[in-house]
Amino acid sequence: MLTRRFSFDKLKRWVWSFVRFVLIAGLSFVILYPILQKISTAIKHKSDLYSPIVVWIPENFTFDNIRDAMSIMNYWETLFNTFMLSGMTTLLTAASCALAGYAFARLRFKGSNILFFGVILTILVPPTTILIPVYMNLREFSLGGLIPLLTGDTVNLLDSYWPFILTSITANSLKAGLYIFIFTQFFRGVPKAIEEAAYIDGAGVGATFFRIMLPNAFPAIVTVILFSFVWQWNDSFYTTTYLTSSHVMSTQLSSLPYNLEMFLDGGEAASSDPFYLSMVQDTGILLAILPLIILYLFVQRSFVQSIERTGVVG
Amino acid sequence: MNAVRKVKMSLQSYDGQKVLWGLLFVSPWLFGFIFFFSVPLLTSLQYSFSTIEASSEGLKVTFAGLSNYIEALAVNPNFNRQLVESLFGIVIDVPLILIFSLFIAVLLNQEFFGRSVARSIFFLPVILASGVILGLEAESLVQEINQQNANAGGIANALGAFELERIMLRAGVNDYIVNYLTGAVSRIYDIVSQSGVQILIFLAGIQTISPQIYEASKMEGATGYEAFWKITLPMVSPLILVNLIYTIIDSFSRSPVTELIMSTGFDNLNFGLSSAMAWVYFISIMLILASSTYLISKKVFYQE
Numbered sequence: 001m002l003t004r005r006f007s008f009d010k011l012k013r014w015v016w017s018f019v020r021f022v023l024i025a026g027l028s029f030v031i032l033y034p035i036l037q038k039i040s041t042a043i044k045h046k047s048d049l050y051s052p053i054v055v056w057i058p059e060n061f062t063f064d065n066i067r068d069a070m071s072i073m074n075y076w077e078t079l080f081n082t083f084m085l086s087g088m089t090t091l092l093t094a095a096s097c098a099l100a101g102y103a104f105a106r107l108r109f110k111g112s113n114i115l116f117f118g119v120i121l122t123i124l125v126p127p128t129t130i131l132i133p134v135y136m137n138l139r140e141f142s143l144g145g146l147i148p149l150l151t152g153d154t155v156n157l158l159d160s161y162w163p164f165i166l167t168s169i170t171a172n173s174l175k176a177g178l179y180i181f182i183f184t185q186f187f188r189g190v191p192k193a194i195e196e197a198a199y200i201d202g203a204g205v206g207a208t209f210f211r212i213m214l215p216n217a218f219p220a221i222v223t224v225i226l227f228s229f230v231w232q233w234n235d236s237f238y239t240t241t242y243l244t245s246s247h248v249m250s251t252q253l254s255s256l257p258y259n260l261e262m263f264l265d266g267g268e269a270a271s272s273d274p275f276y277l278s279m280v281q282d283t284g285i286l287l288a289i290l291p292l293i294i295l296y297l298f299v300q301r302s303f304v305q306s307i308e309r310t311g312v313v314g
Numbered sequence: 315m316n317a318v319r320k321v322k323m324s325l326q327s328y329d330g331q332k333v334l335w336g337l338l339f340v341s342p343w344l345f346g347f348i349f350f351f352s353v354p355l356l357t358s359l360q361y362s363f364s365t366i367e368a369s370s371e372g373l374k375v376t377f378a379g380l381s382n383y384i385e386a387l388a389v390n391p392n393f394n395r396q397l398v399e400s401l402f403g404i405v406i407d408v409p410l411i412l413i414f415s416l417f418i419a420v421l422l423n424q425e426f427f428g429r430s431v432a433r434s435i436f437f438l439p440v441i442l443a444s445g446v447i448l449g450l451e452a453e454s455l456v457q458e459i460n461q462q463n464a465n466a467g468g469i470a471n472a473l474g475a476f477e478l479e480r481i482m483l484r485a486g487v488n489d490y491i492v493n494y495l496t497g498a499v500s501r502i503y504d505i506v507s508q509s510g511v512q513i514l515i516f517l518a519g520i521q522t523i524s525p526q527i528y529e530a531s532k533m534e535g536a537t538g539y540e541a542f543w544k545i546t547l548p549m550v551s552p553l554i555l556v557n558l559i560y561t562i563i564d565s566f567s568r569s570p571v572t573e574l575i576m577s578t579g580f581d582n583l584n585f586g587l588s589s590a591m592a593w594v595y596f597i598s599i600m601l602i603l604a605s606s607t608y609l610i611s612k613k614v615f616y617q618e
Contacts, residue, residue: 020421027418028435030503035442100343107336115340118347125355126566126599128575129592132361132585133354170346180343199328205335230441237567241580292441300434 035293038286041279042066069283072263073252079291082249085161086232089168093179094224096171098217101183102209106195116184123177127237135241138163163242174235179224186220187213222302233292249288256284362589382590392574393591400569401598407505408561408606410498412554415509419516420546433517440510508564512557519553520546548615555610562603571595
């Protein structure tokens with residue numbers, strides 16, 4: 001009786017782990033499929049596209065697609081620019097959001113609840129709603145009438161990195177409300193006793209923040225930096241509006257189909273093979289996300305762990 | 315005089331210091347909030363009620379009443395349809411994404427071989443599924459061909475959802491439910507790619523539940539199934555709310571309405587109409603958000 005029950009339990013466990021394995025393997029495949037597809041497309045020769053026997057592994061192995069896509073996208077320069085842009089906005093955003101988050105969590109003053117409601121509002125309002133006025137504002141940037149007083153005219157900040165720098169210094173860049181929220185939640189979870197101990201030992205508010213709270217906030221910082229970097233890297237909404245001629249990854253990608261046609265037949269569209277166009281485009285996408293994937297492979301462990309410890313949940 | 319001294323005194327105290335530093339820390343954000351958020355928000359509201367003419371002297375804004383809203387809702391051929399479609403899309407997708415991500419989070423929380431690999435694969439969509447990549451992916455021809463090939467090749471593949479549908483219909487399941495479920499199966503990639511962050515949040519939440527509760531329930535004879543419904547679900551229910559809000563907000567950026575608003579603004583230079591559309595969109599999203607938050611928040615369980 002006992003042994004039978006035991007084996008039944010064992011069987012149940014086996015079945016469950018089998019089902020679980022199938023589910024997870026299947027869904028992992030669904031997630032990885034587009035990437036594998038792109039890798040296989042990138043190393044295929046044109047002629048393999050029509051070959052019925054080629055599905056995944058190409059018959060004629062080639063780097064032509066990658067070379068073409070790289071030269072069209074101006075790859076190395078673009079990569080450098082994107083790294084600079086994303087890195088810069090990420091650092092500035094993380095810094096300004098950490099300050100604001102700490103203030104909202106611990107340095108309360110009259111009206112800070114109302115201001116925190118403002119943070120929530122920035123999360124809720126879709127960026128499309130305010131895009132046009134912001135665009136106008138940046139095209140004739142006056143800092144509330146200050147710049148015309150000094151130089152006599154407004155400054156056009158579009159097509160430079162200034163919009164990104166300004167919005168990220170002031171914690172209003174892409175999804176910054178969310179980052180402030182993350183920091184606030186995190187700092188709320190840190191025991192008050194730590195702060196009090198620092199105060200008793202003679203640390204002022206500033207020293208407490210920079211020397212005690214900030215080093216402790218490592219998981220929150222990692223989370224925000226990663227999210228912000230990745231989202232800035234992929235963002236096409238702001239980059240295509242603010243930057244028109246500069247070479248960053250997302251603008252290059254969105255103009256890739258057009259540039260590709262120009263490259264392949266000198267401006268006469270429709271004469272080239274649409275499948276080949278699509279092939280090079282897929283390669284371009286792969287090239288654009290490849291740095292992110294490589295980065296992810298290195299940081300994914302701390303990424304997952306830090307989110308678990310951030311208290312986004314709290 | 316006395317009051318000034320009092321203020322001075324209080325600023326020198328620790329609490330006063332805190333207020334000072336707090337103001338200092340908030341000020342960058344506040345500055346940006348005014349210049350890059352509040353003012354544009356109000357301007358956009360103003361634009362939506364006006365006609366705007368761009369001339370060499372700059373913008374000429376004249377009040378036009380509700381005409382932009384009327385044009386957006388009654389005259390423009392695309393806006394109405396796309397708005398309704400994308401709102402329906404949100405309403406349909408949100409429950410699917412929430413259930414799916416909770417399920418996956420529970421799975422990924424269990425001990426099994428290769429768990430860390432599985433976790434990193436499941437969070438990959440956080441990185442990949444955003445912005446341009448998604449847009450370009452939709453029009454990839456190569457992918458299309460391969461899918462065709464795959465469909466022609468494998469019988470199982472082609473039959474999958476169809477067969478499931480027939481079985482369920484035969485079994486007497488409601489038509490709508492069947493369509494909903496088979497639709498979900500066919501759109502599995504969309505759903506998976508939209509649930510990265512949600513899985514992360516749920517997983518983090520599940521890990522904060524103290525193991526003692528599970529142990530105690532096991533002692534009392536609860537099965538894993540019961541433990542899920544009686545412990546895990548109530549404990550993560552605040553996160554269901556968080557994820558609900560996140561999912562709805564996240565679907566803003568994926569919606570075709572966003573593109574329509576942008577192109578009306580920047581290609582046709584009809585700023586007034588574009589702002590009006592944006593406001594209608596914002597308000598309808600807020601309505602969905604408010605009603606669903608209201609419905610869910612009554613069920614949410616907070617452990618005190």
